[in-house]
Amino acid sequence: MSYINPTFRHPELAVNDLGYTKADYEGSLSTLCAGCGHDSISGAIVKAVHEMSIEPHKIAKISGIGCSSKTPNYFLGKSHGFNSVHGRMPSVATGANMANRDLIYLAVSGDGDTASIGLGQFTHAIRRNLNMVYIVMNNGCYGLTKGQDSATADEGSRSKKGDPNPFTAIDLCATALQIGAGFVARSFSGDREQLVPLIKAAITHQGFALIDVISPCVTFNNTEASTKSYEFVRAHSEATGTLDFVPMRQEITASYHPGTSNEVTMHDGSVIHLHKLTEGLDPFDRASAMNVIEQHRQQGQILTGLIFMDRDSRDLHEALDTVTRPLNQLGPEDLCPGSKVLENINASLR
Amino acid sequence: MEIIGLPLTRICNREYNDPRQRQLFKNVIYVGALAALLDIDMGVITELVGDQFKGKEKLVAPNIHALELGHQYTLENFDCPLSIRVEHRDLVGDRILIDGNSAIGLGAIYGGATLAAWYPITPSTSVVDAFEKYCKRLRIDPGSGRKNYAIVQAEDELAAIGMVIGASWNGARAFTATSGPGISLMSEFLGLAYFAEIPTVVMDVQRAGPSTGMPTRTQQSDVLSSAYASHGDTKHVLLFPSTPRECFDMAADAFDLAERLQTPIILMSDLDLGMNDNMSEPLHWDDDREYDRGKVLSAEDLDDMEEFGRYLDVDKDAICYRTYPGTHPTKGAFLTRGSSHDEYATYTESGEAYERNMHRLMAKWETAKQYVPGPIMTPAARETGYGVIFFGTSEASSLEALDYLAEEGIAIDAMRVRAFPFNDEVEQFIDAHERTFVIEQNRDSQLRTLLMAEFEFGPDKLKSVLCFDGTPISARNIRKQILKKIPGSNVTPLRRETARLSSGEGS
Ligand SMILES: Cc1ncc(C[n+]2csc(CCOP(=O)(O)OP(=O)(O)O)c2C)c(N)n1
Ligand code: SF4
């Protein structure tokens, strides 16, 4: 395929290597509140997948229930999706992934969906190192049910309801790290520059990849006293460094000062460059990652960017030693042992 | 009655010095003595000793020695054999001995299941154990040595059923095995599978509830909670096997049914059938059989179509066409959801569209009647106004009870129901009889409730015969309860002595 690029073209009409425009990766019109962080994340997903030139049908979108979990309707309209039940997206993703290991499982969830009702399933999907991208649209509240505090709301943070949250927050990145997640990142819906390459890296990671994206709820939790508001996050976040994602077969054009960049080749040949890393962070060392998160928390800072990555991740299919062909493509000749075998089994039971 | 005294302690003390051995071998010497008295083939018994101590071969010889000790002593000191003896017989023909759970595990393999997702619970655990045991033999890819299956021990039943639904949505055959408490936890997801129309196979091995109940005792008490599992208007297809052979057949059929009907199929076994070895017809597989994968569109189909709507009733049988993720680069994708949707899977709050969808699901329920296994009738020897309906493990004792009653001049037609939704024959059967007894192993007459709800029969038509003490229902119990409910019949104990011995049964 070859394209003659016109000298001027609207960026929305730019085609990727497959000949698709960005519009081919968009979904239905969003019905979320204007300004909701979740919509920006949907936009980042569209941009990342378009730029990576992934065929839409190679992705399956999965979500739970919540404003956040509605978003699969608003991105990748040509991909199959499954808007399941509250807190149980990980089990649906697990089954789907078991059935067909060749698709990309792109899951979105909310902080209520993940840190409360779904905390068990979230942790167990991590434990099993399910090959999936798990994006939490984290607004510190239950948007859909009108703004109750969620389990990720910081202690003392105040939503529109007014009372300070008396409980400590569950830090999903720290939890994921502790359980053994192989790819842990945090980002902000308002920082597309950072989020898009993170999504790309997460998609290429073989195994469970968490991106906890702070995503303000403009309707219930964007107040002055909230730690999940646009203003607070802008003022208090610090990036772990910069991440560049270079797709496979593409030339590396940027130049980095020696010693300032870490280069990781992903299993599909793409390369990730991490540079200008936060003091004290070794993103390939779990203990260092946990430390840095905790240090920032103590200083009231939100650490964003790639926090940890395991370069030798083995996913659930490897652990279970399943065939490389997707299980949903096996036919009766692979699956049914036939009548002769059954007669022998009968004979052994007499 | 003849009383024979055997000096077991003396024989042991003479033979063994070790006090432990003196104690241990008494039983085995006794078995040897019995073999002499009843003329049991010693070859068979020594073979059994070999089986018993497989892996601990050192113990075989001393046990056989003890057997012979008892055998020899008895032959020398008593008039052997007695007038009652044990003889070789072969009345079982080609039948096999197998527990229902193993048969389900095998049925799942033959039915093409590639994912078992489960959370351990008695009495269903051995379903997945059997699946795994046979998969290790029968499902290893010859080229790579890797597995043509996956077994995921989930974190709970909420996750187990979610995995089954996710895999089935994605085009694999998957199942879970559970018992009553698991069904309770799976309910919300079962409602999603019903409403979003995703094939789902559940093997429910029932135990005595409610709550933890008597987890090691049998009951048929998940009927209602399974039939109507989940909030809102939901109904699920149930299958009721009564023998291991039927466990095998129905387990394999469940996958065809689930994909054909695009809905959950719950196989309702119970502890008695599942965990005990039962005599059964041999398992059978027809090599010409093809899996019924239901209405699934390929990429070519999508290219040839004008429009695709996931919930469009194209064939007017209320079953719509689905697509697996990953089928076609640009066509056939949709968002599966548990929220109200129109024919194109688009979210809708239109009451009209919602009703249309719910009516179609009801029409699909009618379609299901053509696919589920029909009832099995055992007519009485003469015409009668009495009928009896039973299901699952109540079969053998029900038929035995009817034999007793027939001997006493009471004729009753019998019907074994094998599935929910009930086929039309079930309604006709109840209609045709003045009174029908419904035999079941629960307190609340759950099958009778279902029959009344589905057919709107009045309570007079259907009378319950129940047993829910956790033991399998017995023929004597059934006979007694039926006699009590037949006007003018006197209840006389079947056999005076046995009736006395079994008092307390059948409350
Ligand atoms: C079993 C169950 N319980 C409760 C609800 C109601 N509910 C829907 S969404 C939600 C919380 C959503 O919060 P979150 O996941 O943070 O999503 P957000 O709307 O904030 O994006 C709740 C409690 C439900 N749908 N199902
Ligand atoms: S309620 Fe909050 S989370 Fe939900 S759409 Fe509106 S802004 Fe977004």
Ligand SMILES: [Mg+2]
């Ligand atoms: Mg939220």
